[in-house]
Amino acid sequence: MNKIKIYILKTVLLLFSGIPFLANAAGTDEILNVSYDPTRELYRDYNVLFAKYWEKETGRKVNIRQSHGGSGKQARAVIDGLKADVVTLALAYDIDEISAKSKLLQPNWQQNLPQNSSPYTSTIVFLVRKGNPKAIKDWNDLIKPGVEVITPNPKTSGGARWNHLAAWGYVLNRELGDLKKINDSDKAEEVRVAEKKAKEFIAELYKHVPVLDSGARGATTTFAQRGIGDVLLAWENEAFLSVNQLGADKFDIVVPPISILAEPPVAIIDTVVDKRGTRKITEAYLKHLYSPEAQKLAARHFYRPVHPENADPADIARFSKSKLFTIDEVFGGWQKAQKAHFSDGGIFDQIYQPGYN
Amino acid sequence: MFINILRSTDKRPGLNPPLIVNMAITVIALGFLFMFVIMPLIIVLKEAFSAGLSLWWASITEKDALSALRLTLLVAAIAVPVNLVFGLAASWALAKFRFKGKSLIITLIDLPFAVSPVVSGLIYVLLFGLHGWLGPWLGEHDIQIIFAVPGIVLATVFVTFPFIARELIPLMSEQGTDEEQAALSLGASGWQTFRRVTLPNIKWGLMYGIILCNARAMGEFGAVSVVSGHIRGETNTLPLQVEVLYNEYNFVAAFAVASLLAGLALVTLVLKSIVEWKTKHG
Numbered sequence: 001m002n003k004i005k006i007y008i009l010k011t012v013l014l015l016f017s018g019i020p021f022l023a024n025a026a027g028t029d030e031i032l033n034v035s036y037d038p039t040r041e042l043y044r045d046y047n048v049l050f051a052k053y054w055e056k057e058t059g060r061k062v063n064i065r066q067s068h069g070g071s072g073k074q075a076r077a078v079i080d081g082l083k084a085d086v087v088t089l090a091l092a093y094d095i096d097e098i099s100a101k102s103k104l105l106q107p108n109w110q111q112n113l114p115q116n117s118s119p120y121t122s123t124i125v126f127l128v129r130k131g132n133p134k135a136i137k138d139w140n141d142l143i144k145p146g147v148e149v150i151t152p153n154p155k156t157s158g159g160a161r162w163n164h165l166a167a168w169g170y171v172l173n174r175e176l177g178d179l180k181k182i183n184d185s186d187k188a189e190e191v192r193v194a195e196k197k198a199k200e201f202i203a204e205l206y207k208h209v210p211v212l213d214s215g216a217r218g219a220t221t222t223f224a225q226r227g228i229g230d231v232l233l234a235w236e237n238e239a240f241l242s243v244n245q246l247g248a249d250k251f252d253i254v255v256p257p258i259s260i261l262a263e264p265p266v267a268i269i270d271t272v273v274d275k276r277g278t279r280k281i282t283e284a285y286l287k288h289l290y291s292p293e294a295q296k297l298a299a300r301h302f303y304r305p306v307h308p309e310n311a312d313p314a315d316i317a318r319f320s321k322s323k324l325f326t327i328d329e330v331f332g333g334w335q336k337a338q339k340a341h342f343s344d345g346g347i348f349d350q351i352y353q354p355g356y357n
Numbered sequence: 358m359f360i361n362i363l364r365s366t367d368k369r370p371g372l373n374p375p376l377i378v379n380m381a382i383t384v385i386a387l388g389f390l391f392m393f394v395i396m397p398l399i400i401v402l403k404e405a406f407s408a409g410l411s412l413w414w415a416s417i418t419e420k421d422a423l424s425a426l427r428l429t430l431l432v433a434a435i436a437v438p439v440n441l442v443f444g445l446a447a448s449w450a451l452a453k454f455r456f457k458g459k460s461l462i463i464t465l466i467d468l469p470f471a472v473s474p475v476v477s478g479l480i481y482v483l484l485f486g487l488h489g490w491l492g493p494w495l496g497e498h499d500i501q502i503i504f505a506v507p508g509i510v511l512a513t514v515f516v517t518f519p520f521i522a523r524e525l526i527p528l529m530s531e532q533g534t535d536e537e538q539a540a541l542s543l544g545a546s547g548w549q550t551f552r553r554v555t556l557p558n559i560k561w562g563l564m565y566g567i568i569l570c571n572a573r574a575m576g577e578f579g580a581v582s583v584v585s586g587h588i589r590g591e592t593n594t595l596p597l598q599v600e601v602l603y604n605e606y607n608f609v610a611a612f613a614v615a616s617l618l619a620g621l622a623l624v625t626l627v628l629k630s631i632v633e634w635k636t637k638h639g
Contacts, residue, residue, distance in 0.1 A: 080486035081485075
């Protein structure tokens, strides 16, 4: 009997010896950056860059903690109490939601930094199997018979919402010839017909989707690792990264002639930084994203810098010059787009039926 | 030799099925064991060491992997003793005494088995989240429960809740109260009865429950994933760290950390065997 007790005690002691050392070194600032899925590699490098800059400026060390996941899921976690000092998410609507649901930051947060608070942009491209066996060149090729398309779930993924809206904008542009007509009240009837066509196209597109992952990285893994599907609708940066990480001999990137300008914004969570006293450092952290060295880094990680003149020209040359439309010109901003397309009962709910034929 | 094992030594008619049946059953059982237990384990180890021993070592001693290991051990070190105390108390009360509402309590103990782990996690978000029942009060007092270590511990305690109690209740019920009554009538105190009579009777069931509880506490993914917040090097347990690494195309490191998790499971098994051996021979 006593022996059992001793052994149990020893086991417990052994386990307890692993208690983490929680002390925090003095003179170290600490912030938490809650980000979306594909920025893992970018912020791993940027955090090192910023830590050097901050130490040079102030003599203080900084420890930047990172959390990554689907953009919508991450926003939900911040609303539920994940104490983020800054959020760097896939789209403005997710940060709007944090503001609306939790009052943790001002509704006009997007005016705090230049370029709609988006220090880098991206677009949506196609990643196909090597040699492009299904000959996919444009959006219309996605709904050819026998083509399987991989895109994540727009309810949880930011990238998936950009994919959906990019496809929608493609149809409007094809039907109208000029996207300016959308905001022209004389052309309302023509726009209405085009939107009907767009809805049909999107409905057909989702019929070609065998599985909806919850985040962009999950969708990439489905396509690249599990070998499902003929084409992945992906962030440009995610597509380049897949080719780089998983082999240029396996995939090709196809840039459609028209796509959406995706602006992933950044913001400070006011109530958290005021409580923790990290406002100064978080402001510097986000502002430094616009600095020449950070812009250069963003381009190296396949994000389109808002100041391309600071980046390596060879990095910039990798980005295609295809036509990009903005969410404001086609959809009248994220609030309207979200409400019309992704809210309960919106266009996605109307047209998506699980399973494909 | 192998064939001899398969032959029943009992010569009574009807208890000795034909050799071919014995063999078929054995082959099926071993085949299943190989396909669903041994093969995946081999694949994990093969992938983990595919880039050499030094890279494996670098992967598991990396800062975030070590912190995930520490967190996993800490969570198990809290969840297992808590459930040990609860499991003993609950099964003692339920097996040795009669009272109203007994079956209701047993059903409640089973609840974590019936509920999906993701829902278990969400319960705590709804309870302790900023907009949950207790969230505003916790926020005022600056207490962080979810997206921090306490939330991960709570979720783990919840999902591992039934293991020890569920193991002991049938055992204790079967043993009845005769021996305890004898001890008490011979003048033993309640504590003496528990320590000298009840505990020795249930020790193997208890050990087994602890081992199951510990294995689940270390391996839990779903519930922990919901309440973790996924902060690198801080709120990622080993299973979450495996997912993070896999999602970062860091396959060797992902499998290396997975092999570490498998190693912990093996250590648990070895500990169990040592305790078994010591009790038999000591």
